[in-house]
Amino acid sequence: MPKAANTGKKAAKPAKQTTAKATADFTPEAGRRVTSYDVARYAGVSQSAVSRCFKEGGSVSPKTRDKIMKAVRKLGYQPNAIARGLITRRSNMVAVIIANLRFYPETLAYLTSGLNASGNHVLLFSLDHESEVDRIIDQIWQYGVDGVIAGAHLSKKQIELFDQRKIPLVFINRLYRDIAANSVCCDQVEGERILVDRLVAAGHRSFAVVTGPSDSVVSQQRISGAVERLADLGINDVRVIEGEYDYDSGRRALRELADGAGGLPQAVVCANDMMAIGCMDEARHQLGLRVPEDLSVVGFDGVMQAAWSSYDLVTVRQPMQNMVEAAVSMLLSRIERPDLAPEKRMFSGEIVEGCSARLGTSR
Amino acid sequence: MPKAANTGKKAAKPAKQTTAKATADFTPEAGRRVTSYDVARYAGVSQSAVSRCFKEGGSVSPKTRDKIMKAVRKLGYQPNAIARGLITRRSNMVAVIIANLRFYPETLAYLTSGLNASGNHVLLFSLDHESEVDRIIDQIWQYGVDGVIAGAHLSKKQIELFDQRKIPLVFINRLYRDIAANSVCCDQVEGERILVDRLVAAGHRSFAVVTGPSDSVVSQQRISGAVERLADLGINDVRVIEGEYDYDSGRRALRELADGAGGLPQAVVCANDMMAIGCMDEARHQLGLRVPEDLSVVGFDGVMQAAWSSYDLVTVRQPMQNMVEAAVSMLLSRIERPDLAPEKRMFSGEIVEGCSARLGTSR
DNA sequence: TGAGCTATTGCATTCGAATGCAATATTAGG
């Protein structure tokens, strides 16, 4: 039995000390969490020794370490990350802000495992609309996260705030031309331009584009990429329909096109895959059209559903796993070295040549 | 200009004090986070006053509150949740353990907003396989979360650990018959039995069931619900194929059935919707079968994709939003009152009468 | 055996906010 070491906290109140000795043990009061002091008392060492046991390269003799670890196992001690964070100023938590979670679950899955692999944890903030960001910025700050990964749009002022407060921030798929912010993106404009080029080369002459919600910058980029490229190519028959990124709004968009004056275009360019899928379903099952023979539909993202053989969507696949890995490593290196200069990494999307659009000779 | 109040910490080192006075201000050192002491100094009050300003019903005069809030805004102060958590023993964080995140993104979205609404935050642990739980249990403990919501299987020992440590734990869709654990479930067995009843009533006599991964208890429940009910009804022509919950394994399962001896069954019962969708696609696009005329396919879950008109899946819709709300409120009330008795809430699933299976007269 | 090192150990303090208690300030009542 270990001897009761005289290592109560500082000048612990005599009463307390006595009580501890009276009950002659080291079992923490029921319901209270086991602390490093409990372990120290049980093992007959000081609290600092216990602390050092949990520190890489901490100076502890094998004999002491052994005693301590035995006590740790016996009492079921786990260091308190909250208390540790207070003194080390490292919470090992990363805030993840993500909009449209329901459409892009893979992104979050990749993020979580990437961050966990390096001993970090994810404090999740999910937004239904990008414009809700305000609500959560303060909370992020309060939790003292070590860094932030954002898949949502922040205002210039908000970005500057993170900069002032020296909290590393990395965006995924949000590019800021005039702000020196870290980001990992897929080139939305390039991808959309190539996609449009292919459609035009294959003979399409009348178009419709279906946008995402108006507060989505990604949607704006994709749409303007498409519209501008079409204009470059001298095509002016372009209708614009507003969507909301989801399946239903894709269906609605196609219905609107069918009902509207001028009839259906030859190709529908959607700001994401979900809406493209909605368009296809509406076209095939409500309007009795053949896709791609009567109508070409293309999307953007390369979500798993796009590859399902009912759709086999022509789309631009974002290399999301690479992008997430890049974002995580970009963030982690900035947590280690806050002085690193801001950096932007841009990946190219890959055209997926499915069967939802006539793409001409190449297939 | 507010006068520098003499409220440095305790017997602050004279040197430090002097420095502060020399620079004649209250601006915290660059890069350091603004603390309640900084605010107090700037506003000429004590740190406790600042703290009380942020406490519901804290005793502060309007005049003082005003001064303090002005300082708060000026310095951009945000209370440090970590430090607060240390003393209050409330982190306002809830751990969410979720397996198969990529298949059930809605669940997480509902959870996040439900918890945020009550001022709680989500510390996310996502698992690729349920069996990885061990890895994260310790970490949850270290972060001192106020409670846990689990959409994954824990061992009896692990559940008891949470109980001992008085951390409320609520399961979603994991039912433990012989353990008094909190849970909110959809009745998997009942749903599957009703589904099977309908299929048999509509004349199906040969079946295949496609399971989920072997470590998924939910899959086991669904499958045994189906298999046992079929046995009850005197149907023994039931093949069992192992799947992995994803689209590809659904396709693979159907191929296996088609290639195997005995040819295709009349109905394929899948442990979830994703696999059912895979089955349908494989049947229609690879094997040229008509669904439901040549083959009936049913799933379980009621995910959004199941309702897409290309599939229009017959399935059991779990009232996931209700379930999540119930789980959140169950957890929150146990955080407030840890003595509440364990409780199980069971919701019934709703049969969705789609067109992927012949269901007979009712449609 | 003893001087000179190095490896362990413990002490005391720190991180930032919350809070019981005592000391003031304010107000009401007479």
Place this chain on the structure above:
DNA sequence: CCTAATATTGCATTCGAATGCAATAGCTCA
């Protein structure tokens, strides 16, 4: 204008782990 009651305020301590520094133990080598 004074007393009693109430409302504000500040002081000092607490939460649990980490860490600089000083003290001690243990070891090497002459």
